[in-house]
Amino acid sequence: MPANNAIMTSSEGAAARPRLxxxxxxxxxxxxxxxxxxxxxxxxxWLAAGLLAPQLLILLFFFFIPTWKAxxxxxxxxDPFGGTMIFVGLENFTTLLSSPEYRDSAVLTLWFTVVQCxxxxxxxxxxxxxxxxxxxxxxxxxxVILLPYAIAPAISGVLWAFLFNPTVGPFAQMLHExxxxxxxxxxxxxxxxxxxxxxxxxxxxxxxxxLVAAFxxxxxxxxxxxxxxxxxxxxxxxxxTLPMAAPTIFFLIVMNFVYGLFETFGIIDTVTRGGPxxxxxxxxxxxxxxxxxxxxxxxxxxxxxxxxxxxxxxxFLQFRxxxxxxxxxx
Amino acid sequence: MIERHIGxxxxxxxxxxxxxxxVCMPLYFAFVAGSLxxxxxxxxxxxxxxxxxxxxxxxxxxxxGQFSRLYVNSLIVTVGIVVGKLAVSLIAGFAVTYxxxxxxxxxxxxxxxxxxxxxxxxxxxTYEAVADAGGxxxxxxxAIGLTGFVADTTGYQLDAALQWNMINSYGxxxxxxxxxxxxxxxxxxxxxxxxxxxxxxxxxxGAGPLKFFWDVLLPLSRANIAALSIILxxxxxxxxxxxxxxxxxxxxxxxMIGLKDLIPVADAQPAWNIAMAASFFVMAPPALxxxxxxxxxxxxLVDSSK
Numbered sequence: 001m002p003a004n005n006a007i008m009t010s011s012e013g014a015a016a017r018p019r020l021x022x023x024x025x026x027x028x029x030x031x032x033x034x035x036x037x038x039x040x041x042x043x044x045x046w047l048a049a050g051l052l053a054p055q056l057l058i059l060l061f062f063f064f065i066p067t068w069k070a071x072x073x074x075x076x077x078x079d080p081f082g083g084t085m086i087f088v089g090l091e092n093f094t095t096l097l098s099s100p101e102y103r104d105s106a107v108l109t110l111w112f113t114v115v116q117c118x119x120x121x122x123x124x125x126x127x128x129x130x131x132x133x134x135x136x137x138x139x140x141x142x143x144v145i146l147l148p149y150a151i152a153p154a155i156s157g158v159l160w161a162f163l164f165n166p167t168v169g170p171f172a173q174m175l176h177e178x179x180x181x182x183x184x185x186x187x188x189x190x191x192x193x194x195x196x197x198x199x200x201x202x203x204x205x206x207x208x209x210x211l212v213a214a215f216x217x218x219x220x221x222x223x224x225x226x227x228x229x230x231x232x233x234x235x236x237x238x239x240x241t242l243p244m245a246a247p248t249i250f251f252l253i254v255m256n257f258v259y260g261l262f263e264t265f266g267i268i269d270t271v272t273r274g275g276p277x278x279x280x281x282x283x284x285x286x287x288x289x290x291x292x293x294x295x296x297x298x299x300x301x302x303x304x305x306x307x308x309x310x311x312x313x314x315x316f317l318q319f320r321x322x323x324x325x326x327x328x329x330x
Numbered sequence: 331m332i333e334r335h336i337g338x339x340x341x342x343x344x345x346x347x348x349x350x351x352x353v354c355m356p357l358y359f360a361f362v363a364g365s366l367x368x369x370x371x372x373x374x375x376x377x378x379x380x381x382x383x384x385x386x387x388x389x390x391x392x393x394x395g396q397f398s399r400l401y402v403n404s405l406i407v408t409v410g411i412v413v414g415k416l417a418v419s420l421i422a423g424f425a426v427t428y429x430x431x432x433x434x435x436x437x438x439x440x441x442x443x444x445x446x447x448x449x450x451x452x453x454x455x456t457y458e459a460v461a462d463a464g465g466x467x468x469x470x471x472x473a474i475g476l477t478g479f480v481a482d483t484t485g486y487q488l489d490a491a492l493q494w495n496m497i498n499s500y501g502x503x504x505x506x507x508x509x510x511x512x513x514x515x516x517x518x519x520x521x522x523x524x525x526x527x528x529x530x531x532x533x534x535x536g537a538g539p540l541k542f543f544w545d546v547l548l549p550l551s552r553a554n555i556a557a558l559s560i561i562l563x564x565x566x567x568x569x570x571x572x573x574x575x576x577x578x579x580x581x582x583x584x585x586m587i588g589l590k591d592l593i594p595v596a597d598a599q600p601a602w603n604i605a606m607a608a609s610f611f612v613m614a615p616p617a618l619x620x621x622x623x624x625x626x627x628x629x630x631l632v633d634s635s636k
Contacts, residue, residue, distance in 0.1 A: 038427055040530045055421075059509055126345055150564060262451065
């Protein structure tokens with residue numbers, strides 16, 4: 001029987017999770033292969049086409065055509081009334097990259113994403129470490145800490161916008177009592193801080209779920225061996241648990257970047273709307289602003305293309321991360 | 331069992347209590363705000379004890395934001411996303427793993443590529459695609475000369491018939507969000523772990539592909555379907571960007587957009603009490619799902635990222 005080697009070897013059995021190897025799958029694009037085909041299968045091409053049709057049609061209309069349009073729009077200039085199009089080559093990109101606004105937005109996005117990524121991981125790591133080391137009340141703690149996952153980014157934004165609202169917000173009042181001139185509507189740094197806090201608050205639970213699972217997966221025998229060698233809990237965490245969870249951490253870094261780059265739109269729109277003075281205008285928010293508010297379609301399309309490139313890069317990293325994670329599982 | 335340190339135990343409980351408090355604090359203050367009158371919500375210092383107007387504010391928010399309509403919209407859109415995506419991806423995953431046919435790998439790669447671009451990066455072109463879903467077909471028929479041919483022979487204007495505007499429709503809210511292959515991928519991965527003997531046995535018993543799918547594969551996938559439904563439910567309910575773009579009429583908006591409209595703007599009366607009361611019933615469905623189905627939810631989350 002020709003086994004589907006690229007995806008799964010028969011010795012792994014039914015319980016093993018099939019591996020997705022990007023490199024090998026890429027090879028299979030070139031030569032016809034049976035990768036990912038069950039050894040026992042059907043030969044009814046028309047039925048298969050019918051089963052695939054809904055998925056492929058939806059992708060065609062809402063994925064491939066829009067993507068192709070974005071790519072083609074990025075190289076033309078359209079007048080705002082949609083009349084004429086002129087091919088301008090890379091001009092949209094050069095204007096974009098030389099505009100100080102776009103650079104500011106890129107730098108700001110990078111800072112926001114990096115800070116958010118590190119803070120989320122550290123907080124989630126600390127909580128997961130603590131969860132790993134308590135016996136009582138574990139389920140309750142977990143239940144509470146997971147709660148923000150249910151809360152939409154937009155709602156997280158609304159909550160924090162209220163808490164730190166300079167006139168009525170309880171937390172803002174505390175800051176004012178401490179003598180700080182807190183006002184996210186006027187001070188760029190305050191606005192950025194507020195958006196970051198809302199983003200972190202919403203996302204810690206995600207990293208937490210994965211870290212708890214990763215810490216739990218460290219074999220008890222390894223931990224016992226370390227304990228017998230005299231390593232105390234903190235030392236065991238740093239020298240055994242963390243390295244064994246490294247693939248998960250790498251995966252989470254990638255996912256946190258993806259979250260910070262693409263999924264914080266709701267938070268920004270409800271908290272600051274990109275202001276004040278563009279201080280929270282991240283790359284994704286800027287695409288929306290330029291495309292729907294300023295109607296600058298060429299520039300907006302060029303920005304979309306740059307974001308697409310970033311997204312593709314992160315998808316590759318994500319697959320690498322998943323591959324490594326699977327390989328490390330004991 | 332490894333030894334336990336009492337000091338470490340206390341430290342861990344303190345950390346977790348602080349973490350839980352950090353999660354609950356915003357929710358508690360939101361609840362307090364939601365239970366005050368407009369006048370009370372503006373006082374300094376902010377009261378720490380809830381007032382007695384929560385139910386009143388909730389009813390006011392519900393009526394003011396037309397949530398009877400928006401809630402139904404949200405439910406329809408969310409269920410549409412969950413059911414639509416599950417149905418489409420189950421059969422697509424079945425087709426790429428259980429059938430030998432020409433261009434199988436091409437189909438697989440077409441699906442695979444869609445994983446690479448999250449919807450957020452193609453906002454504007456997707457908006458156009460939804461505003462004019464018939465556009466590509468018109469262009470195609472024009473290019474192959476069908477439009478002219480049909481108009482000449484029957485007098486029927488294909489161009490006019492193919493004007494599909496999906497703005498302010500449930501289709502426009504649902505379809506773009508199910509145009510990603512993550513679920514197809516998950517089911518494909520799962521189907522690959524199903525023992526071959528099951529399919530052999532089904533074939534020996536004379537079952538066709540559809541019967542095998544319905545009677546063997548679907549029951550086996552129940553756990554995966556349940557876990558994925560939860561993730562998709564949260565994803566659908568919590569959508570913000572799409573409804574914001576695709577609904578210009580209040581009557582077609584979702585609950586999330588209704589909440590956004592209740593946020594006090596600079597010059598208006600700071601009715602945060604109404605907005606906070608509303609935030610509770612808007613976040614209630616996903617919160618209940620997470621609390622009641624924590625185990626499935628964790629499985630779904632961990633699986634869907636692989």
